[in-house]
Amino acid sequence: MLQVLLSGLTVGTIYGLVAMAFAIVFYVTKVINFATGQLLMVSILLVSGLVKLGLPDWLGIVTGLVAATVLGVATYFIAVRPVLRFDRFSFAWLVSTLGVAIVIQATFALIYGPASQPFPRGLHAIPVRLGPATLTVQEIVTLAVGLLAIVGWHLVRRYTLLGKLGKAISTDPEIASTVGANVTAFAVGAFAIGGFLAGLAGILVGPITYGNPYLGDTYGIFGFIALMIGGIQRPAAAMGGGLVLGVLSIAANTYIGAQASDWFPFVLVLLVLLLTPNGVFASGDQLRRLFRTRRAYQQGVNA
Template sequence: MDIVLQFILSGLALGAIYAVVAQGIYVTFAATRTFNFAQGEVTVIGAFLALSTIGFLAGPIGVTFPLGILVGLLGGALLAIIIERVAVAPVSGGPERHEWLVSTAGVAFILLNAMTVIWTRETVRFPKPFGEQVIQFGPAGLLPQEVFVIVAAVVVVGLLLLVLERTQLGRAFRAVAFNREAAELMGIDSRWMAVGAYALSGALAGLAGSLVGPITNVNAYMGLNLLIKAFIAAIVGGIGNPWGIVVAAILLGIAEAGLSYAIGAWREAALLALIIIFLGVRPNGLFGRAAVEKV
């Protein structure tokens, strides 16, 4: 029982990070039917930017950490805007074409190389703003940063969903996501929506990077794993449904922790096989609804 509680808690912390990165995949996919293959690298760059900011300011961590998060978030957004303008908008020819995939994969290579040149090849320690005293929840424990990540993820995803559902901008965004041509006829500029969506996804990635940094520390090569996990969460959640993505991300985190306990080394293979079977049964994800094909 203790173990179950522990892996549920550990899974929550993992899932929270996946949820934030996965929302970034959702917003770009909804607005442009593309996603950024370099999303993982943007996440890591966010972490590096936060780290550099903290190191540069050299103040008390309570002050520099929020500033670091801010820089990571803005840096991620700026980077994603550049990616959208340079590598996505000029080449993307719709969902069934694949040019954007190659160009954003190219961007991933560039960013990876740039990180090892600008920062380092080493895994770098990220300071622990909340210390390392384990917080006990009954028999199980979490690091303070893990608790912070869960709280922050709830706030961020909550804010995002609030904006999407309650504001003029969010409505315009959902209109583009629902039907781009119709939205354009209504006077919504889908190009700006695409830029905005990429900026938002970059910001989410940068934020996720600076949140996850204190837990994982930072390594230039950790982006791919994050991207794959976030992508699984986005897909299993049914990519058009932000709430579904949150649920899927948390389930994924818990499944990962649980399978780790149950079958150790076979975890990844089993998890992925389960996902293939699951998508075979529900081709539109957990909460995605099959669109009735208009003939």
């Protein structure tokens, strides 16, 4: 039971980091970067390739993270900015970011081939016993990174003027620009953070998945499902959605059948979208609103 929970939270943190990458980009630009999953794959395969060439692990990891970040920013300049400059309300980024995803995936498939590439085991080789459950050091680091991502995001958004400016851009970019916000710089920053988080998720999950060019599809889709479960409006909730998805998927694997996590997330997201369309963590607001209207109605009746 504890093992299911801990393993679920670890996997969920990976989904959550990808979901946060989606959500932070969306928060600032109202664009979904469909190449996010591919950025995770890029960091994994670069580490695999560079380590195979004889580079030290840490150099491979740094290169992987930098590449994912740079590719995230490049996606903005290649696939998003031109489209939005042409028409601010265009939805053409749906196709153009997907195009970037396909190009990245095809390029890496061409270079690496479809076979699985080894990934340095690193911290994943060290197990830690926690009562009846076992985690590896890598998994514990993963959980810590997830926690750090949520807390860091919350602190910046809530307590720094820069975070508040980001929130202002999120709600009204035009007026934010009239108080001095460089909206383009914020968009670039969002795509950079998104790329970095996706790359980080790749480094953390690499020892488990190994590298192959089609990982981006899997993690892109699961990250997107986590985003739908948590709610797209708040990046911290997206991480929460990842955790819920992770725990329930591992539980489904354990209690329903070994392949249940292949289909279970889709059932889960359907249920979530049916019951609370704005995500699990927005439902509190909806409940409160419901009670408020009822109370207001009753006060009206009593008056």
